Amino acid sequence: MKKILLLLIALFVFVDTNAQSRSTQIYENGLVVSAEVYASEAGKQILQQGGNAIDAAVAVQFALAVTLPRAGNIGGGGFMVIHLTDGTKAALDYREKAPQQASRNMYIRNGEFKPELSWEGILSVGVPGTVDGMVTALERYGRMPLELVLQPAIDLAKNGYYLSYSQARALNNRSETFQKYKGSKKYFTRQNGIPFKEGDLFVQEDLGETLEQIARYGRDGFYAGPVADAIVKEMKQNGGLITHSDLRNYRSKWRAPVIAQFQNYELIMMPPPSSGSIAITQILDMMDDYALSELGHNSADYVHLMSESMRRAFADRSYYLGDPDFYDVPKQGLLDPKYNHARMIDFSMDTVTRSSTLSYGEFSNNYESHETTHFSVIDKEGNSVAVTTTLNGSFGSHVAVSDAGFLLNNEMDDFSAQPGVPNSYGLIGGEANAIEPGKRMLSSMTPTIVTKNGKAQMILGAAGGPRIITATLQSFLNMAVFGMNAQEAIAANRVHHQWLPDVLYYENYGLSPDTIRLLEAKGHTLKETSIGRGHIIYIDAEGNKSSGVDPRGDGHASGY
Ligand code: GLY
Numbered sequence: 001m002k003k004i005l006l007l008l009i010a011l012f013v014f015v016d017t018n019a020q021s022r023s024t025q026i027y028e029n030g031l032v033v034s035a036e037v038y039a040s041e042a043g044k045q046i047l048q049q050g051g052n053a054i055d056a057a058v059a060v061q062f063a064l065a066v067t068l069p070r071a072g073n074i075g076g077g078g079f080m081v082i083h084l085t086d087g088t089k090a091a092l093d094y095r096e097k098a099p100q101q102a103s104r105n106m107y108i109r110n111g112e113f114k115p116e117l118s119w120e121g122i123l124s125v126g127v128p129g130t131v132d133g134m135v136t137a138l139e140r141y142g143r144m145p146l147e148l149v150l151q152p153a154i155d156l157a158k159n160g161y162y163l164s165y166s167q168a169r170a171l172n173n174r175s176e177t178f179q180k181y182k183g184s185k186k187y188f189t190r191q192n193g194i195p196f197k198e199g200d201l202f203v204q205e206d207l208g209e210t211l212e213q214i215a216r217y218g219r220d221g222f223y224a225g226p227v228a229d230a231i232v233k234e235m236k237q238n239g240g241l242i243t244h245s246d247l248r249n250y251r252s253k254w255r256a257p258v259i260a261q262f263q264n265y266e267l268i269m270m271p272p273p274s275s276g277s278i279a280i281t282q283i284l285d286m287m288d289d290y291a292l293s294e295l296g297h298n299s300a301d302y303v304h305l306m307s308e309s310m311r312r313a314f315a316d317r318s319y320y321l322g323d324p325d326f327y328d329v330p331k332q333g334l335l336d337p338k339y340n341h342a343r344m345i346d347f348s349m350d351t352v353t354r355s356s357t358l359s360y361g362e363f364s365n366n367y368e369s370h371e372t373t374h375f376s377v378i379d380k381e382g383n384s385v386a387v388t389t390t391l392n393g394s395f396g397s398h399v400a401v402s403d404a405g406f407l408l409n410n411e412m413d414d415f416s417a418q419p420g421v422p423n424s425y426g427l428i429g430g431e432a433n434a435i436e437p438g439k440r441m442l443s444s445m446t447p448t449i450v451t452k453n454g455k456a457q458m459i460l461g462a463a464g465g466p467r468i469i470t471a472t473l474q475s476f477l478n479m480a481v482f483g484m485n486a487q488e489a490i491a492a493n494r495v496h497h498q499w500l501p502d503v504l505y506y507e508n509y510g511l512s513p514d515t516i517r518l519l520e521a522k523g524h525t526l527k528e529t530s531i532g533r534g535h536i537i538y539i540d541a542e543g544n545k546s547s548g549v550d551p552r553g554d555g556h557a558s559g560y
Helices: 002-022 037-048 053-067 130-141 146-159 165-173 182-188 205-217 225-238 244-249 276-287 300-320 337-343 467-480 486-491 513-521
Strands: 031-034 077-083 089-094 253-255 258-262 265-269 372-378 384-390 448-452 455-463 504-506 526-528 533-539 545-549 556-559
Touching: 031 037, 031 053, 031 533, 031 545, 037 053, 037 146, 037 372, 037 556, 053 077, 053 130, 053 146, 053 205, 053 372, 053 384, 077 130, 077 265, 077 448, 089 130, 089 265, 130 146, 146 205, 205 225, 225 244, 258 276, 265 276, 265 467, 276 300, 276 337, 276 448, 276 467, 300 467, 300 504, 300 513, 372 533, 384 448, 384 455, 448 467, 455 467, 467 486, 467 533, 486 533, 486 545, 513 526, 545 556
Parallel strands: 504 526
Antiparallel strands: 031 372, 031 556, 077 089, 077 384, 089 253, 258 265, 265 448, 372 384, 372 455, 448 455, 455 533, 533 545
16 A cells, blocks of 8 residues: 555656646745755655755755765765855855875875776775764754654655666666675665666665664764764775774864855855856856857857856866865955956957966866756745755765665765876866865865845756856856746756866757857867756745756756
8 A cells, every 4th residue: 555655656746747847837935956856855845844945955965865876965975055034145065075094195006096996986985974064054054853854864765765767777777886895785786686677666774774873863873873883894894994083073164155246146156175166256257248148048159258268267176276174275366357357368259279278377376977966945935055965976986885775975086186187077186186184075066046136046056077067157147148947047058168178068959060160160179968967946036936957867846
């Protein structure tokens, strides 16, 4: 009976997902948009029980750890940006940290750099920050007790949920890798060898128990006690570095948000170790001298101007950005409009500036993974939260903690393990982002809240490695400059440039053949790919909310 009931709910929500993702339905009260239907529903449930946007965001984060194992997590980290109706603006950094035993030579074997050790397996794992982040956010801004906001996630883990087509496929695609790790084999493959399929009930007993530990003991339910013991045991058995002391000492951190102005909009964004806020501010400054709406959305000139601005911002990212607790990130210089306008002095509308001739600027003083995930929440009072959270690659390190039921991140790859050598995203990093014990690795995650006249108007962000930055930028410009609604803005085809490799990426059918020819004539090398996966909430002047659910994924809007 229970199974039939769950199946009916699943059928309802799947049908509903398709309807929502194409609609511009208006919600008067609260709204949650995330990568996955059960998680959005968990957030809505908390809002309807009287929780505020922070309570709901914490519920969504924990629910995603159950229902989106490839990116949602308790074994990873993330960033949360908050805007409250009383004007409060806050940014919480719960990014992972390098363990105390980490060193810049940790991926060297017989004198040779082995980047694959930072892509998969036990040495790729950073000290997880998510649980501390959720407890910290709830303590400062939430209204509900932790056990209440955790309940939907606990129920989803213990009773199970029905796998979507893409989730079953994602698990099956990684089956061979999961076989290598005892915990992952147990949790994420079928003992009988039969592949997962859409509609399978997926139960995670051990994860449910871990979540209950957190509900009962707060951060100590994860960073101490049996869960911490299980993490350290996993490390010891497999040659990993994380110790009890790394776990005990992990703390998330409130940081002053980066605030950028563009026309009448104020963008509230995550500061370093996110690189997104600085890059977006730079790109907007670089594009600001041009009448963007007259260039036309995705015209050759618009794409050229935007990609040349991206090229310059990513060159700066590679040199200047890292963990501000370890390296004096020259934020003021990078955010100075004069500096950014000067960066465009050699820009020509007719021809590219080759990346080989372009480096970071000076002022006074790969492979693509989508498996980060973004969600946006607003409550009926108008408090808003933007969260981007990740294990880094799809299923992170692929190592699940035996007996505790969750996957660990492979976030160590976001350091420039060898300054000057590209990471798995093809990103080049410098000394600012070199590995040091206790340091946070640079991130592209860019949760953003855009206000107008002091009120939240857009809550947005994306998944997709470095493409997070350019996807979030284009979603914003699509609404702010081209007047698209949230759904049109998120669905519109995107482009991406990250300095190196010197390639202008575009999406399938995203540029017409004659636009491509015009861009090639300017000197661009173009390559087709998919660019990011984001979610948007848009709030109109009357306070009505609508959603932008990315058609590139399984996202879902749950509102009331
Ligand atoms: N791991 C993806 C990011 O933080 O940018």
